Amino acid sequence: MSKTPETTGPRKSPGQEDSGGLSLPPLPWLIGAAVVLAVLVGADAVIDFKPHFGVDGIFGFHAAYGLLSGLFVVIVAKIAGIFLKRTDTYYDAD
C-alpha cells in the first residue's frame, strides 16, 4: 500500500536535524584511504600516457584538479546560495 507522499515530512528541532555523519571514520579506514590515494598519485610515475594540453601531463595533475574542482564548486554553490536560497515555504501560496 502506497504511503501518501508528504511535502515536508516530520520536522525536527533546529539543533537536531543536521547533526549526523560528521564524526571522523575509524583510523584504519583513514589509513586505507590515504594509501589508496597515494598509490593512485604514485601510479602517474609509472604509467605511460600522452597529455593533450601539456598541463595534464604534470605528475598528479588529475588528483590536484579533482581536489580543487571539488572545493571550488562547493564554495561557488555556497556563495550562489546566499543570493538564491529561500525558505522551503516560499512558494506555498501558489
Added chain:
Amino acid sequence: MTQISALVPPGVILMIGGLLLALLRGAPAARAVILPLAPLVTLWAVWQVPDAVVMSAAFLDYRLDIVEGGALSRLFATIFAIMAFLGGLYAMKRDSVMELAAAFIYAGGAVGVCFAGDLVTLFVFWEVMAIASATVIWANRTEGSFAAGMRYLFIHLLGGVLLMAGIAAWVMETGSLELEAMAPADVATWLMLAGVLVNAGAPPLWAWVGDAYPEASWSGTVFLSAFTTKTAVYVVLVLFPGVALLTWIGLAMIVYGIIYALLDNDIRRILAYSIVNQVGFMLVAAGIGTEMALNGAAAHAFAHIIYKALLLMSAGAVLYQTGIRKATDLGGLAKTMPITAICGIIGAFAIAGFPATSGYVSKSLITTAAADAHLAWVWFPLETASAATFVYLGLRWPWLIFFGKNNSGLTPKDPPPTMTAAMVLTAVLCIGVGIWPSALYGLLPVPPDYSPYSVYKVVHQLQLLLFAGLAFFALKPLLRPKRTVTLDFDWFYRRFGTFLAAEFGMRGVRAGGSVLDIFQGGLRRFVTFVETHHGPGGLLARTWATSTAVFGVVLLLLIYLIIYFV
C-alpha cells in the same frame, strides 16, 4: 513476410498497451500481462525496423514517413523500450491506472519520435509526449502536482508552438518535410532549435525540470526522467549536430545542474537538477560535432537513462516506504534498506562516471572527444563537472539518505519485491554496460574503435573522483541540507508574473472604473436634461393656461406680420 513495423509503428504498440490498461481499469491480471509484455513486444518491433522507410502516408501534398529505421533511432528506441519495461515492473504496485496508461503512451510517443522520418510525424509524437507526461505528473493527485503539471504543460506547449512555427516556416522555405542536419541560420531553424531545446532543459526555461519532476509520484518520476530530455537530445543529434552554440548551452546546463543540486534539500529534485547537468554533457558533445563526440552524446543518453532511472527508483523506494522527500528528514536508512541503498550508490557512482559503471564508458567518449579536438575550454570544465558530480551526487546524495543520523526515526524495509526486482535489474544493467562497453558501443551509429579501460584513463579518472571525494569530506559541514528552495527562472512566472498580473489587474480596475464613471456621468446628465425638459414637470410637457396659449398665438401672428411687411 510483412514487417511488423509496416503494420504498426513500434511506439504505437506501447500506446495500445497504455490504452488497454486504461480500458481494463488496471485490473491485476491486465497489469501483470500488459506492463511487461507491451514494452517487450515494442523492443522486438524496434529491432524489426530496417534502415529504410517502412511506413508512409500521404498528407496534403506531402508524404509522411511515419516509420523510418536507422542506427540512432534504434539506439534511442531500444533504451526507451527497456525503460518502459523496467519502469512498468517498478510501478506494478502503483494504484493509479491513469499514471500507468499515460506513462506508456508517453513512452510510445518517445519511441514514435525516434522512428519519425519527417517533421510532421515527429511533431505529432512530440505533442503526444507533452500531454501524456503532464498527465503522469497530475496522476500524483496532490495540489503541488497539479500546479507543477500545469506549469510543465504550459512550458512544453510553448516549446511545441516554437517547434511547429519553425517547421511551418521551414516547409515554406524549402518545401521539404525531411529530417536533415541543419544549422540555425534563419527564423525557421532558430525556432525549431528553440522548440527542441525547451524540452532538453536548456536555458532560460530550464526550471521546469526541477519544478515538475519531483512533484510526480514515487513511480511517475522514474518514467519522466527517461523520455522528454533524451528525446530532445535525439532530435538535436538528428537536426543540429555540430552546432557550436550547443556546446555553450551545454556548459551552462552543467554548471546550473551542479550548483542547484548542491543547494537543494529534496532528494528527487537533486536528481532532477542532475538531469539538466547530464543533458548538458550530451549537448556539449552534440556541439563538438565530431564522430566520437556524437557517439558520446548518444551513448551518454543511453547510459544516463539507466543510471538516472536507478537513482529515481532508489529515491522512489525511500519515498514509498517513508513518505518523506526532504533530505533534512532522512538519513541512516542503509541499515534497514540495504538493497535500496546499494542500488542508489551504484546509480550515484555511475552518474559520477566511476569506472565499471555505465556512466564511465559513455562520459569517457565525450571527454576524449573534447581532448582529441584540443578544445581546452571544453575539456577542463568537463573534468571539473565530473569531479563535482562525484561530490554532489556520488557522495552527498547517498550520505543524505542512507548514512549519518537517522532524522526520521523510521526503520523502513526495502520496498516490495517488484520494486526491488526492477531496481536490481536496472543496477545489473548499469554495471553490465560498464564492464562490457562494447555492447553499447556496438549499437552506436558508427561503432567507435575505442577502449575506455586503458590503465591511464582509469587511473586518471580515479584520481579525479577520489580526490574530489577528499574535498567532499573536507567540506562536509558545508554540504548539510537546509530547509530551503532555490530561486530559479520559474520565479518569473510563479512570483513576478503573478505580481504583475495583480498589479496590472488593480490598475486596470481603477482605469476601467474611471472610464465607466465618465460614461455613466454623461449618461446621467443626458437623462437629467431630458427629464428636466420633457419629464412630467418639464417645461415642454407642462399643461399651459388658455391665456398663455392665446398670448403665444398672438405673438406668432405678430412675428409673421412683421416678416411679411419687411
